[in-house]
Amino acid sequence: MDMASSSLQRLAMMPVQVSRSSRNVAVIGAGAAGLVAARELRREGHKVVVYEQGQKVGGTWIYDPNAESDPLGLDPSRAIVQSSLYDSLRTNLPREVMGFRDYPFVAKEGKGRDPRRFPGHREVFLYLEDFARDFEILEFVRFETEVLHVGMEEGKWIVKSRKRAGADGDDPLIDSDEVYDGVVICNGHFTEPRIAEIPGIDSWPGKQMHSHNYRVPDPFRDQVVVLIGSSSSGADISRDIARVAKEVHIAVRSITNETIGKQPGYENIWLHSMIKGAHGDGTVVFQDGSSVLPDVVLHCTGYKYHFPFLDTHDIVTVDDNRVGPLYKHVFPPLLAPWLSFIGLPWKVIPLPMFEFQSKWVAGVLSGRIVLPLPKEMMEDVENFYSKLEAAGWPKRYTHNMADYQFEYNDWLATECGCSVSEEWRKQMYEATGRSKQARPETYRDLWEDQNLISQANEDFPQYKLR
Missing domain, CATH: 3.50.50.60 (FAD/NAD(P)-binding domain)
Structure with a gap:
């Protein structure tokens, strides 16, 4: 190898230094995906506003004993209840696996806390509240604010919203139109029933x-x-x-x-x-x-992806529960990086994946991470769809990531320059699946992966709020 080739090789291996830009970004939804998206965007230097139509953070993890007037959830005029939690719900994943990677979901003492390894739904809600408080996200959340319309005008995103002036249901409504460089959609997908x-x-x-x-x-x-x-x-x-x-x-x-x-x-x-x-x-x-x-x-037939507020002039559509076209389930190639979606994949460990996706979105918006050209992203999407079709996978399973979630997460981690998924997390997820299959009645209270729990607990102290 001559000196010129050697120098070019070394140059190619060096990280590309890209100047960072601070963007004004709207996040739609203050559930788990919206909270970690807001944190990662702020870490990357962006200005963030989080729109949340409820009174609390937590999204689908807020238990509401009320049900909708239409038990099938088909009447468009019904008063919509956002949460789908049932009273007896316990997590089907252990807390070590579930939490954000740098904010472990450890048992805490206190009134109303649930120390079980597979806790009830309220414990997850309290964990998300703790996360929002500890990372000072609450000050960026606009509660009781419904997003009516999100659309692009002259290269900027316009978010039209409606907020009640006070806690009283009879208080006047305040409509707002605000301009953003980018919008991150985190509104969840457990509200619009599939029948x-x-x-x-x-x-x-x-x-x-x-x-x-x-x-x-x-x-x-x-x-x-x-x-x-x-x-x-x-x-x-x-x-x-x-x-x-x-x-x-x-x-x-x-x-x-x-x-x-x-x-x-x-x-x-x-x-x-x-x-x-x-x-x-x-x-x-x-x-x-x-x-x-x-x-x-x-x-018990699942849910539809539903974005009634989003207007992309049919650039992004929902076809038989396929949201697309999306590069890696996140960016529409023709609107990237200014529009993105966090949390679409299912049959996954949700919170760590939300974290990886959010790091990616935040880094791309700042310019630290560079996306392929729109044409290249679209080719990647089309190849992905072709593989699904060849495998006989229906469109409605496009975002089913049961077979490759860790491969996907590790790809995102590499793009972001952070460490890939811990080996104990992968093994614990697989062990839980086997235990659930063998002992569906007792897997939440009897387990055989104590060695993996020990590995997780050895890892957790290295994480600090930052």
């Missing part, structure tokens, strides 16, 4: 509801319930209801003949293949040929 399509359901005389409006099992006492779905919430809710219901019949897409029928350990839970149809005489027939006469059909 299963059931042939004949319009003539079926029983009651239907979506799990978004499920809170406690009492209304199902002595009833026969058909529950659609096998997600974590569906599994939890079916057991919760079975404590008081006469019968619970679970309909799922993926099933084997060996698992059909009454479930071991339960006297009143049955597993079925998907519903074939519903009839005017009140019966619901399953594809396996069995039928029941239920009082309620409960849809």
Whole structure:
């Protein structure tokens, strides 16, 4: 190798020094994604305003005992309840795995705190409140402020919002139009229900509801319930209801003949293949040929991505629950870096991923991290879609990252120049999944990964507020 080639090689290996720019950025939503986005944007030197239509930070982790007037959540005129939490919900991941990487989710003493390794939902809410307070994010949050419209005009983003002048519901509304360099969408995706399509359901005389409006099992006492779905919430809710219901019949897409029928350990839970149809005489027939006469059909069938305030002139669309086109699930190539989305992927450990995505967005907006050209980003998106199609993956699973979340996180970490996911976190996530599969009733209270807990606790003291 000659001296010129050697010098060029060394030059190529040196980090590129890019002057940083401070941007004026709007963050939509003060849930977990919005809070960590605000922190990372501020760390990078940006000016931040967080819009939150509720009275607290925490997003979907704020428990609301009220349900919507339309139990299916389809009526556009309904008063929307943002949270989908049910009263008995405990995390299905251990706290060591769940927390932001540099703000460990450790047990704390105090009134109302839940020290369990798999705590109830209120403990997660309190953790997010602690995070917002310790990183001084609350002063940047505009509470009780609904975002009505987000759109671009003359190269800038205009955020139109409406805020109540006081706590009283009768207080006058104040409308505002404000200009930003960039907008980060963090409004979550657990509010707009997806409903299963059931042939004949319009003539079926029983009651239907979506799990978004499920809170406690009492209304199902002595009833026969058909529950659609096998997600974590569906599994939890079916057991919760079975404590008081006469019968619970679970309909799922993926099933084997060996698992059909009454479930071991339960006297009143049955597993079925998907519903074939519903009839005017009140019966619901399953594809396996069995039928029941239920009082309620409960849809535990997930949610739609929904951005009613966002106007991109169809540059970004939601098609069968695919938000796109998005480069790496975050940036629309034609609007990057001025519009971004945090928190779209699902079947993941959410908070650490939000943190990686937020670091990336903040660094790109400042100019410290450089994105590919729009054409190159669009080619990457199209290649990704082609791979999904070739694998037979439906559009609605575009943001399902169950098989590659750590690969994705580590890619983001490398882009941001920070350390990749800890090995104990990956192993603990996998161990929890195996334990949940083997012991669905007790995995939250009995575990066999004490060595990984020790590794996590050795790591945690190195983190300090900064």
